Amino acid sequence: MTISIETIEFHGIEALRLNGPRGASAIISKLGAQVLSWQTPDGRERLFLSDKAVFDGSVAIRGGIPVCFPQFAGLGELPKHGFVRTRPWRVATERCGEDYALVTLEIEDDEATRALWPHAFHTELTLMLEADRIDLELCVTNTGGSPFAFTGALHTYLRVTQVEDAALEGLYGYDYRDAIADNRIVRETGTELVVDAPLDRVYHDVRRPQLLKAGNLSLGIQSQGFPDVVVWNPWVEACAGMVDMSPDGWRHMLCVEAAAARQPVSLPAGEEWYGRQTLVAV
Numbered sequence: 001m002t003i004s005i006e007t008i009e010f011h012g013i014e015a016l017r018l019n020g021p022r023g024a025s026a027i028i029s030k031l032g033a034q035v036l037s038w039q040t041p042d043g044r045e046r047l048f049l050s051d052k053a054v055f056d057g058s059v060a061i062r063g064g065i066p067v068c069f070p071q072f073a074g075l076g077e078l079p080k081h082g083f084v085r086t087r088p089w090r091v092a093t094e095r096c097g098e099d100y101a102l103v104t105l106e107i108e109d110d111e112a113t114r115a116l117w118p119h120a121f122h123t124e125l126t127l128m129l130e131a132d133r134i135d136l137e138l139c140v141t142n143t144g145g146s147p148f149a150f151t152g153a154l155h156t157y158l159r160v161t162q163v164e165d166a167a168l169e170g171l172y173g174y175d176y177r178d179a180i181a182d183n184r185i186v187r188e189t190g191t192e193l194v195v196d197a198p199l200d201r202v203y204h205d206v207r208r209p210q211l212l213k214a215g216n217l218s219l220g221i222q223s224q225g226f227p228d229v230v231v232w233n234p235w236v237e238a239c240a241g242m243v244d245m246s247p248d249g250w251r252h253m254l255c256v257e258a259a260a261a262r263q264p265v266s267l268p269a270g271e272e273w274y275g276r277q278t279l280v281a282v
């Protein structure tokens with residue numbers, strides 16, 4: 001198939017399908033500008049999408065790469081993870097080159113967002129698909145007359161065959177806030193993070209890339225602009241309590257998120273901020 005971008009319906013919602021080099025593909029929904037699928041040329045799906053995910057906009061779609069803005073998790077008064085993940089975005093750019101396909105979706109403040117968060121903003125999410133990698137870039141512009149601050153994340157759900165068999169490298173020596181243990185700050189002493197219990201950690205100021213070693217689904221993960229890396233797996237009990245997850249959903253996912261969580265980003269009037277996450281199949 002030649003490199004192209006097409007509008008499709010995916011689980012009843014409008015989405016764009018990027019057909020990339022060597023049969024790679026990605027799907028991004030206009031609802032939330034959420035990447036919902038990424039397949040590498042070997043035909044493997046690299047993102048987890050819950051088979052109980054809800055696509056009607058009443059809640060965020062469980063899986064893929066939700067965009068959390070202008071608040072990460074419960075770090076403020078806004079709805080959890082902000083409000084753009086359940087709002088419609090517009091397509092701003094579609095472009096194909098010899099070895100890539102690229103789309104940019106955009107959203108800005110309106111009456112409803114200003115009722116929650118009284119700031120003027122323009123936010124773009126660009127997805128670039130190449131043969132073995134995707135790059136996601138979040139660009140936030142303060143279009144108002146006074147500064148604002150935000151937290152946020154690209155809340156990436158990586159697909160794994162069995163999370164117990166996966167290991168995440170690259171976090172040794174960094175401090176993390178452990179949301180499972182009263183938000184205690186702990187220094188990572190392991191060279192490989194293995195998931196064998198609920199995990200909800202914000203690693204601070206991470207300067208190195210991570211490597212997810214997960215059999216045939218191994219991935220390199222790198223971020224720029226986002227200082228923090230969040231690692232999350234709900235494990236058995238919490239997953240059982242989530243209406244949009246199958247009982248065994250926890251086993252097939254690991255969130256490795258590029259985040260600005262510990263320190264809010266301060267954006268003066270008229271200024272722009274960029275954050276990026278790159279996933280590379282290895």
Ligand code: TA6
Nearest residue numbers: 060073080081155200230232257
């Ligand atoms: O990023 C990790 C986290 O903040 C966890 O605490 C967990 O609750 C998760 O996000 C999912 O949040 P959601 O609102 O999508 O259910």
